[in-house]
Amino acid sequence: MTRKEQKEERRKAILMTALTLFVEKGYYDTKITDIAAAVPMSTGLLFHYFESKEELLYEVVQMGVEGTKAFTGVSEIPVPADVYLTGFLNQMFSFAKDQPWVFNMFVLMGQVRRKGMPEEARRLALSVGSIDFTAKLIEKGQEEGVFREGDPRLLSTCFWASVQGIMEEMAMDSRMKAPDPRWIVAILRK
Amino acid sequence: MTRKEQKEERRKAILMTALTLFVEKGYYDTKITDIAAAVPMSTGLLFHYFESKEELLYEVVQMGVEGTKAFTGVSEIPVPADVYLTGFLNQMFSFAKDQPWVFNMFVLMGQVRRKGMPEEARRLALSVGSIDFTAKLIEKGQEEGVFREGDPRLLSTCFWASVQGIMEEMAMDSRMKAPDPRWIVAILRK
């Protein structure tokens, strides 16, 4: 099975490289040749592993979806909603340095949701219910009295849009320090 | 001079159409033929008015820069910083319905600042000092005691990233209601 494993490793290497470049330069500005050169491997070979650039994006997103399940799958939150979200952001921001790929994955997932991204990948990214998940969490927080009144879904959307915007900014400018997570959670806090 | 005016009108029509499409579908996914068809005019004619797609983007951004001067040019803010920013967001969000083009312009200006956008247009968009302007405003707010402590520039960056993220979300999904501006200003508020 060494051969199959080898192939898996290679695929993963390509996926990771693609992830990095997609976030660094944007999907459309990242050429297949850029990815191949960065792996490194010949352009031709890349198509031995992935059908097309779109499929490549799709699989990167697929990988992100897997990873996200762990997050949106949690059903019992044992701490107050504000504490949970602050902790989440804290971790996410520290990932920016320790595990850039986790961080980049989040950034990419957000970007792929936008209009103008390849349709299949977009649908897949959109299928992750992080907005809904957080909306529920926000409702919980409202009941707990820590979050302000207002449509939980709209609050959730704002929260994520802000997080997305800030993460993109961080991905764009590596000099940027991570903000204090409480600043962002303040959007929700009463 | 009717001829010259005519030409100006036409140019403006193209610029506006391009602005709308760039925001709606993204720069790279907007084809020159899309713009021409939407104006409407033949593809060829479009090049009678603009050198290239990049130049077209550049001029849209140019227009945005002009418009933004009015905003960042203000030197005397007569009201507390938090009130000023809340009012600003309030206006911006209501523009989304009344004057979509103003709103779209803001969204586009933010997008063009990102890596992977055509270099010249990007530089131009980056030349607008809205982050610095707001940073000063935030310092003022800190002195007034209404804003939290923290690096004003980082706070400013977060503020704008959030606004950008939310405006993009609004541009993407017309059903989305505008959030309460105070939610966003809460990022800054003590």
Added chain:
DNA sequence: TAAATTATTGAATCTAAATTCAACAAACTG
């Protein structure tokens, strides 16, 4: 070890989309 399978390359092909162009129409100028 010989056949079969898989990895690899880089140049050749294909394709979508930007850009140019030749031709014609309308408007303006003197």
Added chain:
DNA sequence: CAGTTTGTTGAATTTAGATTCAATAATTTA
């Protein structure tokens, strides 16, 4: 009005970049 300038079209050209392919090397299987 005759000529010149500007507007307009859509098809032809060009080009950047994705995708294919024929050829070769490495690895596995039997």
